[in-house]
Structure formats: C-alpha cells, structure tokens
Amino acid sequence: MKLYPRQRHRVLQVVTKLVIPFVLLFGLYVQFHGDYGPGGGFQAGVIFASAFILHGLIFGLQRTRAVLTPAVLRILMSCGVLLYAGTGLVAMLLGGNLLDYDVLAHDPLHGQHWGIFAVELGVGITVTGVMISLFYGFASKR
16 A cells, blocks of 8 residues: 555644534534534535545545445435435324324424434434545546
C-alpha cells in the first residue's frame, strides 16, 4: 500500500483524532435538535458523513473501509429508508394518513413529535450511508 505524504503527517493525524468525536457529537446535536430548531436528518447525516470522509482523507481509504465496510453502508441505507417508510406505514395501519403522525401516540402533539423524530432519524441514517458510499466510489481507484 502506497502512502501519500498527508497520510504520514503526524500533526494532521492527531488533530483529526481530536476533531472527529466533536464532529460526531455536533451531528448528534443537529439530529436530535432538528424538530426544535434549524437542522434535522439531512444536515446531521452530512455532518456525520463528513467525519468519516475526513478520516478517509487523513488516514487513507483502506483504514476507513475497515471501520465502515460497503456492506455496512448498504445496511445503513436500507435501514434508514425502511425507518422512514415504516413510520408512514405504521401511521396508516393505525388509521391515519401516510405520514400523519397524530395517531402514533395518545396525544396528537406527542404523536407529531415521535413521527418527526423517526422520519428525521431515517433520513439521517440514509444520508450518512449515501454520502460515505459516494466518497468511496469517487476515492477508489476502480
């Protein structure tokens, strides 16, 4: 495996190891704060993916693929779409319309909260998987 100069640079590696947990924490904040303010699933998914893309840029694609394999990414993408679609299906099975969250809890306000939370979580998981897969596709030699 050929190492490029930036992959041997100790300062970048140390700074990246220090920054990635904060990027992931900020992604979680955006995900869980999305129904109260700006943010949500798409933004959180991109922030989450950017942490793994940074890891791939600094430590090399091989090491990042060892952390998140393409099979795991396919599972993430599938589970995110299933969570999004499943929320709408559950709402329909409970007597509401597609993505009408009022029926998901005893109180319509709580139902709206849980429905939006589930949909945004599904979007975030899907976007994370898709963005990292795009990075793998563009960064690989094949």
